[in-house]
Amino acid sequence: MSQDDPKENPSARRRFLAQGAAAAAGILAGGGAPGHGRADEAAPPGIPDWTKAPGADVGSQTYGQPSRFESGIIRNVPKGLKQYISASSRTPLQELDGILTPNGLFYERHHGGIPDIHPARHRLLVHGLVETPLVLTLDDIRRFPSESRIHFLECSGNPGFEAIKAGRTASDLVGLVSCAEWTGVRLATVLREAGLKPEARWVVAEGADAAAMTRSIPIEKCLxxxxxVYSQNGERLRPQQGYPLRVLLPGFEGNMSVKWLRRLNVTTEPAFSREETAKYTDLMPDGTARQFTFVMEAKSIITRPSGTQRIAPGFHEITGLAWSGRGKIRGVQVSVDSGTTWQDAALQEPVLTRALTRFRLPWTWDGQPTTIASRAIDETGYVQPSFGDLTSIRGLNSFYHNNAVVPWRIAASGEVANGYA
Amino acid sequence: MATRRVAALAGAALLMGIGGGARSTERLGIGRPATQTEIAAWNIDIDRDGRKLPPGSGSVAQGRAVFETQCASCHGSRGEGGAGERLVGGQGTLASAKPIKTVGSFWPYAPTLFDYIRRAMPLNAPQSLGDSDVYAVSAYVLHLNGLVPDDATLDAKSLAAIRMPNRDGFVSDPRPDVKP
Structure with missing residues (x-):
């Protein structure tokens, strides 16, 4: 740092003096930010060190990593859990731009840890109500006609109804959603290869992980x-996302997109597995539980400004993400006055079916305390509900499928905090 | 050999194409047929009515012993929970402000208990228990919930015959249910 300081470094001081007139003109013209009285060699009129010597060799990283200055952008892993075999970690949504989640930051939810599967030894068994039960290798599966699509995946409990008050950041609150371009074969194509019998109504998918995760998929969705899928954002699936093969059910709760897929059993009835009876069912205030609640309903969150960030009065672009399991996002409305009025945000193209959609709204903060929030409207006309409207129907104990509006409270200091806390 | 398989599949596809509906046409000849032995070795799905439960049986007493060595360190000796979930109690709480969801209070089908224990438990060594031990642990967990007597022995028939208290507690998805 001292090299940048003209008081301590004679050559920097000489440059500073020689170019002082130009620098002063730049500052007066608005080119310098307040508080930048100290000359930084990398800022004009200086020339940065990294310009004056060659950088690292080509191929010095054979699998590229983010800049070392971004080492704080990591998965949000809860601390102090009783065990981490069946647990989740969240995408740092507030640190990301666009709609695609980098593979290394994709959210995780595993029920029996992350298996280390050798792709050449992995097999998919297709059996049950089919004409010809099949054993397929990964090479076999890649021979089928392929397709690439961009879709979000979202954990069913994102967040739980009680947890909505505890989260501090956007990631804490809804970081169990991510979005990728997936490549694979249509499930219908594989089922057609085995030959579906007319009485086929469900397909029970099973993972090769230690949970042998089992979920039943209605045949309509399968077809x-x-x-x-075997690829994610252009490269093979990451182990955390089901390497070497997973189911991908666009718009359905993430748990059903069974990872590490090893078996498809075509049946007349669901399996009624633990994960579709004891779990992933929504307990209502009357004590009944809703079952087979597959679709993730429309949802949005402002990722900037968002919880734990601090803003100054003046211009800000409000931006965030919206998505719906029922199709495309039609619009996103943003309130900057604690819900009194709502205005339309701009949607970044492409707006894709069952994919994250980026929205933006220019805003000038006057420095007064307020609350900002977004609400999504999807192509079916469904409007993302407030937490109050949602819980007036479902109570506080249904845990799954909480898609309530997330308000951010902005204090006079500029501190942004969870509006439910 | 691979060529013969593909030829055989192509022949099968032709037959299906003639005789079958739209669902069974357009075969590409990818993969190989699975044998019944292969399917039997991998297919561990148990349906809710227990028709696919395997042979074998286990008593509450056996289950208590297996549970103590394999399950209690996470779930507690009496299924009261710990690092693992609570398995016992909570009947009558589902409509309260503090519902307790356990095998006894919430699970609708007893055969699902066998299915889940066999495929995924214990967490550190899944699929390590034999079928009779799985019957026994199922019997013990059901006994802790007051659903079978202390001297019970469960097999495919008797496990499938147990009527769980919350069997009729599930409803279908009515969403969209929240209007703005």
Whole structure:
């Protein structure tokens, strides 16, 4: 740092003096930010060190990593859990731009840890109500006609109804959603290869992980937009996302997109597995529980400014993400006055079916305390509900499928905090 | 050999194409047929009615012993929970402000208990228990919930015959249910 300081470094001081007139003109013209009285060699009129010597060799990282200055942008892993075999970690949504989640930051939810699967030894068994039960290798599966699509995946409990008061950041609150371009084969194509019998109504998918995760998928979804995917954002699936093969059910709760897929059992009835009876069912105030609640309803969150950030009065671009399991996002409305009025945010193209959609709204903060929030409207006309409207129907104990509006409270200091806390 | 398999599949596809509906046409000849032995070795799905439960049986007493060595360190000796979930109690709480969801209070089908224990428990060594031990642990957990007597022995028939208290507690998805 001292090299940048003209008081301590004679050559920097000479440059500073020689170029002082130009620098002063730049500051007066608005080119310098307040508080930048100290000359930084990397800022004009200086020339940065990294310009004056060659950088690292080509291929010095054979699998590229983010800049070392971004080492704080990591998965949000809860601390102090009783065990980490069945647990989750969240995407740092507030640190990301665009709609695609980097593979290394994709959210995780595993029920029996992350298996280390050798792709050449992995097999997919397709059996049950099919004409020809099949054993497929990964090479076999890559021979099928392929398809790439961009879709979000979201954990069913994102967040739980009680947890909505505890989260501090956007990631804490809804970081169990991520979005990627997936490549694979249509599930319908694989089922057609085995030959579905007319009485087929469900397909029970099972993972090769230690949980042998089991979920039942209605045949209509299997024959519609369901995929068996082996790639994610152009490269092979990460182990955390089901390497070497997973189900991808666009718009359905993430748990159903069974990872590490090893078996598809075509049946007349659901399996009624633990994960679709004891779990992933929504307990209502009357004591009944809703079952087979597959679709993730429309939702949005402002990622900037968001919880734990601090803003100054003046211009800010409000930006965030919206998505719906029922299709495309039609619009996102943003309130900057604690919900009194709502205005339309701009949607960044492309707006894709069952994908994250980026929204933006220019805003000048006057320095007065307020609350900002977003609400999504999808192509079916469904409007993202407030937490009050949601819980007036479902109570506080249904845990799953909480898609309530997330308000951010902005204090006079500029500190942004969870509006529910 | 691979060529013969592909030829055989192509022949099968032709037959299906003639005789079958739209669902069974357009085969590409990818993969190989699975044998019944292969399917039997991998297919561990148990349906809710227990029709696919395997042979074998286990008593509450056996289950208590297996549970103590394999399960109690996480779930507690009496299924009261710990690092693992609570398994016992909570009947009558589902409509309260503090519902307690356990095997006894919430799970609708007893055969699902067998399915889950066999496929995924214990967490550190899944699929390590034999079928009779799985019957026994199921019997013990059901006994702790007051659903079978202390001297019970469960097999495919008797496990499937147990009527769980919350069997009729599930409803279908009515969403969209929240209007703005």
């Amino acid at each position: 519609d937009d369901a995929l068996l």
